[in-house]
Amino acid sequence: MTLSKPANPAAPAANPLDRLAAALKPDLTAVNAIIIERMQSDIPLIPQLASHLIGAGGKRIRPLLTLASAALFGYSGTRQHKLSACVEFIHTATLLHDDVVDESDQRRGLPSANAIFGNEAAVLVGDFLFSRSFQLMVEDGSLDVLRILSNASAVIAEGEVLQLTTANNLDTTLDQYIKVIASKTAELFAAACETGAVVANRAAGECMTMREYGMCLGIAFQISDDILDYTASAETLGKNLGDDFREGKMTLPVLLALKNATPAEREFWQRTMGDVNQKDGDFEEAVRIFHRHNAIGQSLTMAREYAARGRQLLADLPKNRISEDLAELITFAVEREY
Amino acid sequence: MTLSKPANPAAPAANPLDRLAAALKPDLTAVNAIIIERMQSDIPLIPQLASHLIGAGGKRIRPLLTLASAALFGYSGTRQHKLSACVEFIHTATLLHDDVVDESDQRRGLPSANAIFGNEAAVLVGDFLFSRSFQLMVEDGSLDVLRILSNASAVIAEGEVLQLTTANNLDTTLDQYIKVIASKTAELFAAACETGAVVANRAAGECMTMREYGMCLGIAFQISDDILDYTASAETLGKNLGDDFREGKMTLPVLLALKNATPAEREFWQRTMGDVNQKDGDFEEAVRIFHRHNAIGQSLTMAREYAARGRQLLADLPKNRISEDLAELITFAVEREY
Numbered sequence: 001m002t003l004s005k006p007a008n009p010a011a012p013a014a015n016p017l018d019r020l021a022a023a024l025k026p027d028l029t030a031v032n033a034i035i036i037e038r039m040q041s042d043i044p045l046i047p048q049l050a051s052h053l054i055g056a057g058g059k060r061i062r063p064l065l066t067l068a069s070a071a072l073f074g075y076s077g078t079r080q081h082k083l084s085a086c087v088e089f090i091h092t093a094t095l096l097h098d099d100v101v102d103e104s105d106q107r108r109g110l111p112s113a114n115a116i117f118g119n120e121a122a123v124l125v126g127d128f129l130f131s132r133s134f135q136l137m138v139e140d141g142s143l144d145v146l147r148i149l150s151n152a153s154a155v156i157a158e159g160e161v162l163q164l165t166t167a168n169n170l171d172t173t174l175d176q177y178i179k180v181i182a183s184k185t186a187e188l189f190a191a192a193c194e195t196g197a198v199v200a201n202r203a204a205g206e207c208m209t210m211r212e213y214g215m216c217l218g219i220a221f222q223i224s225d226d227i228l229d230y231t232a233s234a235e236t237l238g239k240n241l242g243d244d245f246r247e248g249k250m251t252l253p254v255l256l257a258l259k260n261a262t263p264a265e266r267e268f269w270q271r272t273m274g275d276v277n278q279k280d281g282d283f284e285e286a287v288r289i290f291h292r293h294n295a296i297g298q299s300l301t302m303a304r305e306y307a308a309r310g311r312q313l314l315a316d317l318p319k320n321r322i323s324e325d326l327a328e329l330i331t332f333a334v335e336r337e338y
Numbered sequence: 339m340t341l342s343k344p345a346n347p348a349a350p351a352a353n354p355l356d357r358l359a360a361a362l363k364p365d366l367t368a369v370n371a372i373i374i375e376r377m378q379s380d381i382p383l384i385p386q387l388a389s390h391l392i393g394a395g396g397k398r399i400r401p402l403l404t405l406a407s408a409a410l411f412g413y414s415g416t417r418q419h420k421l422s423a424c425v426e427f428i429h430t431a432t433l434l435h436d437d438v439v440d441e442s443d444q445r446r447g448l449p450s451a452n453a454i455f456g457n458e459a460a461v462l463v464g465d466f467l468f469s470r471s472f473q474l475m476v477e478d479g480s481l482d483v484l485r486i487l488s489n490a491s492a493v494i495a496e497g498e499v500l501q502l503t504t505a506n507n508l509d510t511t512l513d514q515y516i517k518v519i520a521s522k523t524a525e526l527f528a529a530a531c532e533t534g535a536v537v538a539n540r541a542a543g544e545c546m547t548m549r550e551y552g553m554c555l556g557i558a559f560q561i562s563d564d565i566l567d568y569t570a571s572a573e574t575l576g577k578n579l580g581d582d583f584r585e586g587k588m589t590l591p592v593l594l595a596l597k598n599a600t601p602a603e604r605e606f607w608q609r610t611m612g613d614v615n616q617k618d619g620d621f622e623e624a625v626r627i628f629h630r631h632n633a634i635g636q637s638l639t640m641a642r643e644y645a646a647r648g649r650q651l652l653a654d655l656p657k658n659r660i661s662e663d664l665a666e667l668i669t670f671a672v673e674r675e676y
Binding site: 094 | 379381382384435457458459462463465468470473475476479481485489491492498502
């Protein structure tokens with residue numbers, strides 16, 4: 001009998017993302033090997049910069065979705081490995097460009113690539129990874145996958161531009177917000193899921209259901225991210241708390257707080273997020289206003305609706321260990337605290 | 339009898355680029371229509387920014403190469419139209435990212451897109467055009483073309499990164515310089531030419547010869563560009579004279595002048611291009627040093643060697659009006675004064 005809790009190597013992983021990673025470990029190992037191999041270049045700065053981000057403990061959630069989707073349908077080949085690497089390369093490229101756009105100095109708890117290597121290198125290495133991703137897809141040879149992922153890339157860029165044009169604009173609508181997060185975040189989740197189903201050679205309906213699940217997951221995940229930017233601790237978040245506030249990004253809690261804002265509150269939002277004229281204590285005041293209007297609670301409710309819809313979609317797909325993990329993953333995406 | 343030279347509508351166009359554009363006018367019109375149509379988006383900023391650059395009197399040299407290559411081989415379909423638009427989209431995307439990297443404030447004689455719309459939008463609209471280009475290729479459906487242009491995109495990004503790492507470095511070698519310009523500029527010329535031959539369904543050897551011609555043309559074109567950055571007038575150049583000097587780009591004239599530099603000259607280059615510590619009169623001094631070492635003359639000789647090799651390659655391809663224009667184009671690329 002011991003007083004401290006014993007380590008149990010057979011204990012189930014703490015969260016469904018880790019469980020998926022454990023269940024798909026040989027696949028994930030193969031994907032990581034491809035990622036490392038294919039981010040190489042004769043130009044040393046490219047792997048240096050790319051590995052800074054790719055090696056920095058990313059959760060690999062997007063490639064895991066492609067692997068999980070292929071596994072859900074019982075696919076037994078290896079095409080999903082290269083295509084999962086494609087998905088991660090596209091994601092990394094958008095992160096690199098995102099950090100340039102946001103002038104971020106932190107990413108995943110480390111200094112961002114642009115802060116260390118400069119904006120120029122971050123833009124160009126992003127371009128390289130993006131191109132490399134398409135080279136890998138061409139090697140795979142499926143025009144369907146090329147269509148899915150080139151469409152996703154265009155939609156992601158559109159979402160990022162839309163986010164840029166709605167920033168600092170208090171008239172941003174809920175519809176615009178959903179369009180931004182569906183495009184900039186959920187589209188790649190959807191494409192990653194769809195790709196796995198296409199590789200498994202499933203009928204169009206099942207591919208579309210898998211895609212829709214990814215879309216719900218991505219939206220739920222991003223709403224949760226936008227909540228955490230106000231409620232998490234900087235340590236667990238791995239980026240600067242309040243980044244969205246400082247940049248005047250019109251995320252869901254702000255839009256909901258604006259809905260029934262008093263004239264004084266509206267003035268506050270206009271000064272802090274519209275004119276980005278912020279002073280000490282403003283962030284804390286923003287959080288107080290959220291509580292007054294239950295803006296965080298309402299945001300969570302909305303995220304949970306997308307999660308429920310995602311779980312519903314899974315009901316139409318094969319039932320197995322992977323589908324259980326995916327059902328729990330979409331709950332976890334909303335309920336996580338980091 | 340008139341004293342002033344009469345306008346003659348039947349007069350041959352002044353340069354081979356204009357002659358090619360005239361000979362391929364219906365094709366070019368179709369390409370322009372696709373470009374305008376496919377740079378549209380629900381997000382108004384995207385076509386606004388894209389049209390600023392795409393509509394700004396670009397010479398369309400790269401899409402013209404795809405059109406010319408298809409025409410040279412007597413191809414009579416329309417696939418080259420969409421693929422020429424792809425080539426121009428890739429080029430525009432790299433220009434947008436290039437201007438962010440170079441912090442340029444002028445492009446084609448107008449304020450650059452990043453100067454008007456901001457770096458963020460320039461990066462993201464570049465990403466959009468790049469993705470859109472791959473969507474168009476997928477619509478065309480040729481994996482060969484997808485392979486050629488995804489390879490080209492990766493090589494271009496590598497060339498840009500290499501240029502970044504050789505900037506301000508006086509130890510840059512001639513080989514590195516050629517690798518930079520072959521990658522960042524000539525690769526897309528080569529891919530544009532190869533694409534036309536692939537569309538015309540030619541044998542691998544002819545496709546490769548066409549590709550090699552494009553490579554020689556691109557290298558000759560870029561050496562000439564690098565010379566003009568020191569010798570042209572700002573008005574005809576359409577960008578700031580001396581940009582390369584100010585940024586410490588190690589272009590061919592500088593490398594040749596460095597080869598036999600006196601200690602005082604080497605000190606000058608170290609201060610101005612290595613440490614980018616420049617003062618009034620330095621640019622003029624750089625030009626004087628070039629004359630002392632015949633660095634411009636030697637650069638021109640090298641460009642002419644690539645032009646000669648390009649003309650030689652054309653000798654192995656069908657002879658017609660288009661091949662004549664392409665032969666003259668490579669001469670023009672070197673001998674132009676703007």
